[in-house]
Amino acid sequence: MTLADPPTERLSVRLRTGTRPDHDAAQGSGFLDRLAAGTLPREAYADLATQHWYIYEALERAAGAMATDPVAGRFVFPELTRLPALSADLLHLGAGVPDTARPVGLLAATAEYRARLQAVAFDQPWAYIAHHYTRYLGDLSGGQFLGPAIARAYGLAGDGHRFFVFDGVKPPAFRTRYRELLDETGFTPAEExxxxxxxxEAYRLNIAVLAELKERWAQEG
Structure with missing residues (x-):
């Protein structure tokens, strides 16, 4: 297929089949497995939450910039907002809420992730939706296992893992509607x-963050 030809498959199908290796690689970091098993100290989980805070701070500012876009704006779901939950989790964990003006604990891979979001997700609908999909749909899928596992491993009864709780969102129905929205974007073949x-690229950035976390905490547990 050339860029001038119309796609032969729906975008949601192309996405699912074309990025399966990236999805599998993101699931196999090892760091998340150790958190789920409780073999790392609680500080390692707080470190993950800190990196998430920096990532979502940029992504959710991008949501504000893209809210009125006729295509990307359809993917701005207030019920998915994660930054308040991450702030509450970090306070409960005793880590403190990060400050973008004076970042503490920011990994190099996370800084690269934020730079990419700043570069493309604030004015390119295809880029905003790509990063939105990779983060939020991943949280709604794998996060629904990881959240309860972390809660058990670190004795968290509600507080401390709010990031994984999407009140009022039913993941199967939401994923179905999300696929429909992807197929309705009207992207050109080049935009697809x-x-x-x-x-x-979003998967690569996420994997790099997890790899750096794994290295940082390799000698713990």
Whole structure:
């Protein structure tokens, strides 16, 4: 297929089949497995939450910038907002809420992730949706296992893992509607290719954060 040809598959199908290796790689970091098993100290979980805070601070500012866009604005869901939950989790964990003006604990991989969001997600609908999909749909899928596992491993009864709780969202129905929205974007073939490439880039950035966390905490537990 050339860029001038119309896609032969729905975007949601192209996304699912084209990024499966990226999804599998993101699931196999090892760091998340150790958190789920409780073999790392609680500080390692707080470190993950800190990196998430920096990532979502940028992504949710991008949501504000894209809210009125006729395409990207359809993917701005207030019920998915994670920053308040992350702030509450970090306070409960005793880590404190980060300050973007004086970042503490920011990994190099997280800084790269934020830089990419700043570069493309504030004015390119395909890029915003790519990063939105990679983060939030991942949280609604794998996070629904990881959240309860972390809660058990670190004795968290509600407070401390609010990041994984999406009040009022039913993941199966939401994922179905999300696929419909993807198929309704009206992207050109070139925009679809840019979107799929940016999803792969978002997975790469996420994997890099997890790899750096794994290295930082390799000698713990």
């Amino acid at each position: 290719d840019l979107f799929l490439a940016e999803v792969t």
